Amino acid sequence: MKSTRIALFSLIFFFSIFASLIYGEVYIPPSALLHPHGVYSIILERIRIPTVLAAATIGASLGVCGAVMQMLLRNPLMDPYVSGTASGGAFGAVLSYFLLAFNLPFAFLVYVSPLIAFAFALLSTFITIAIGKRTGVYGLVVGGVVVAFIFSSAVTILTTLISNRYPFVPSVTFWLQGQIVVVGWRRDLGLFALTAILVLLGLRHARRIDLVAISDEMSYARGINPNTYRYVWVILVSLVSGYIVSLVGIVGFVGIIVPHIVRRTLGGSTTKLVPYSALLGSPILLLANILSSGILGTVIPVTAITSLAAAPIIVYVMVRGIADKRY
Amino acid sequence: MNKTLLLAIFVVVVVALGVTAAAVYRYKSTGSKPTNSSYYPVTLKDASGRNITLYAQPTRIVSLAPSDTQILVSLGLGKELVGVDYYSYLLLKYLNDTSELPQNVTVFSPSLSPNISGIVALRPNIVIDELGLIGDYSAQLSEAGLTTFYTNDDYAGNYTAIEGSIALLGKLFDRNTQAMELINWMNSRIQTYESRGYTSVAYLLWINPDHTFYTAGSNTFINTILNLSGGVNVFSNSTGYPVLSPESLVLEDPQVIIAQELTNLSYTLYMINTTLGISNVSAYANHRVYVMSENLPTFLLDEPGPLSVYAIQMINLAIKGDAPSYISSAWVESELNVTLPVF
Amino acid sequence: MEDVGLEFTRGLNVILGPNGSGKTTLLRCIIGMLKPQAGNIRIEEGETSYAPAEYFGAEMSVLDVLLSGGSGRDYASYLEPFGLQAFLDRNFSSLSTGEKRMVLIAKALAEGDVVLMDEPTSGLDLKNQVKLRVILAGIKHKVIVASTHDITFAQGADRVTLLKSGRILAHGEAERVLTEELLTQLYEVRVRRVSVDGHTLFLT
DSSP: OHHHHHHHHHHHHHHHHHHHHHOSSSOOOHHHHHSOOHHHHHIIIIIIHHHHHHHHHHHHHHHHHHHHHHHHTTOTTOOTTTTSHHHHHHHHHHHHHHHHHTTOTTGGGGGGHHHHHHHHHHHHHHHHHHHHSTTHHHHHHHHHHHHHHHHHHHHHHHHHHHHHHOTTSOOSOHHHHOOOSOOOHHHHHHHHHHHHHHHHHHHHTHHHHHHHHHOHHHHHHTTOOHHHHHHHHHHHHHHHHHHHHHHHOOOOSHHHHHHHHHHHHHOSSHHHHHHHHHHHHHHHHHHHHHHHBTTTSSBOOHHHHHHHHHHHHHHHHHHHHHHOOBO | OOHHHHHHHHHHHHHHHHHHHHHHHHHOOOSOOOOOOSOOSEEEEOTTSOEEEEOSOOSOEEEOOHHHHHHHHHTTOGGGEEEEEHHHHHHHHHTTOGGGSOTTOEEEOOOSSOOHHHHHHTOOSEEEEEHHHHTTHHHHHHHTTOOEEEEOGGGOSSHHHHHHHHHHHHHHTTOHHHHHHHHHHHHHHHHHHOOOOOEEEEEESEEOTTSOEEOOOTTSHHHHHHHHTTEEETTTTSOSSOEEOHHHHHHHOOSEEEEEOOSSHHHHHHHHHTSTTGGGSHHHHTTOEEEEOTTHHHHHHHSOSTTHHHHHHHHHHHHHTOSOSEEOHHHHHHHHOOOOOOO | OOOOOOOOOSEEEEEEOOTTSSHHHHHHHHHTSSOOSSSOOOOOSSOEEEEOSSOOOOSSBHHHHHHTTOOOOOOHHHHHHHTOGGGTTBBGGGSOHHHHHHHHHHHHHHHOSEEEEESTTTTOOHHHHHHHHHHHHTOOSSEEEEEESOHHHHHTOSEEEEEETTEEEEEEEHHHHOOHHHHHHHHSSOOEEEEETTEEEEEO
């Protein structure tokens, strides 16, 4: 029974990769996949394939990040942006635009805006840890919420000022929306590396993460300082999610919903959550991304679609799962 | 008399005075030109479908849209404009026509939301704006007791609609003759610059950090200009202002790309150069990419007013290959001799 | 806590004290969660394990709970006395409070050579309390340190430490330490020790 579920997830994974290669803003007929020619080969090679790989990797990453954070912080509603990474990254990116728009010193930073976004994502992480340092589990959560509020407000102020100055220009909400439409090979390398590290470490530490989730005292007894352990993981998760935000903006919901589905269908130990959140996170994001990336006539922020798509799944899983507590 | 009663009488008197003052203020008609003509009152339907009635010739007008300001100045109403938005004023500055406005005209600073108290303080007879620009704030303007009249030329699919707007404003302000002259002026310019052709053009309104871009679809004014300039909008199977990805750009393979400047030229060129797949687009390979600087060139193309006829000429020059790759305000001024006619 | 000088050896060591006397604090110092301001704590040899009074009812199988932390020890011999073999596939969070505690106690006993337990009998029904006492009495090769305020549980210990308001009142064999005077002093209520049918009972 469990193996059929795993087989099902794998099937969905391969199907979604195939579907994403074909369906997108430009429809690429399956024959062109086998024998790429002309304009299709350019689109496939330069844009479509690296973007599909990016979306698959990002989906897997966000799923794993969400799973680990939910375990370590003992909160099933945690997402990878727990340390305020999302709003920190968005702020960094909008700041570089702000400098450009008003011709301020350092306006050249806009050329490296992903780097600035990443830097601020990390900064927000350190502020969160500093705020939450003393008070264990909840300290981190509260710290993250405070940091998120501060940076979100700052983003709102900056985007309003920019919009006032440039009314012809569409609102600078790119990073807040999140869209995985165009990612090139160069950026893919970083994604692959970070995701591989994340998943491998997650698998190796799965049992330890389980223990830290259950009890701080038991962790100390086994020689693990749970607070330090949490901070290290928060930093790693923030590295990965910060990099993702700097590339494609805030992709929400996947980190929360995918671990839930895995928990309900395959069990809630980190040993299951890590590999299967990766396996399930990819197709969910890939399929949502098909709708997001222009097939409906215009690019639509992907988070709007992930939440719509995942909601019925989670409702079904919750309704069925309530009566059945066996794995 | 006891204290409570005294207090009550005091409150009633204050409230009564307040209400009376407010009523007097609201119904006071200010600055109306006494006229013997029987032209007014006039009732017209504006672009939002409301019937607006003017009882006398307005002498205090506020315009919040550069396209409307162009029309009003051209109809000879420049001196009646007591307040304009920042971009209207900027445009007139470029044309060296600020003298058409009164010396002490109020220029509102750029903002997405209108400065309602500032407008009310000018005691205008009427406020003109574009529907697309005022959006939900129209309710607030009405609440503040202002008479408003809206145009909707941003979504004018052709010049007929714009000329209809001009005629309407001419009727509103008893400037019918001038409106006809303006329309004739525009038509003759259109005929002069108009050319039909099949050059495929991609118009990039704004490029996002991930190289997706905003463009103009078939029902936009920009699309009309492209068609009149001898081009074909490659994205005319979309409507409105969609966001598209480089995939579409590669697929459509336009012969000419026209991009609006992203606040500064080197950043714009950088974004275009690093777009994935761009080297395979004909326009890029053949060096047919034109960047329009913000300010005058962008105004001409983006504002659906009388001056947009110059945009036809400007785009036509780009399509023919007779424009520099950076279309600057200076070039436009000297090459096209942009002048706003005043009747 | 003040001037705590103790040695725990193999067998069952019970720390007996009223609420708030510092029992949990002492245990937490031993595992390194709290740092003593002066002095040191030494564990001679072996692994430490802990069965907590409060924990997060995680949504994973009982087997995964046992395997968490990756100690690699064999749990089988500790599952049987507790009757937990049938529970392995069940969702930990769906167990009753008593069942969850027994899982964590079994885990601690399997994993540690020095086993710390915080109020192990709380939440257990009478049958399981008896079961636990029997099991603990049979384990002589581990150092078990259990905190409790349950005098009956303390009776089965090899050594008892009386802890009151952070100070040690007495320390030694159960027989010598569990006296009427000391217990009355400890709990600040009159405690009487009676013999019934050869069994010692404590009454208030």
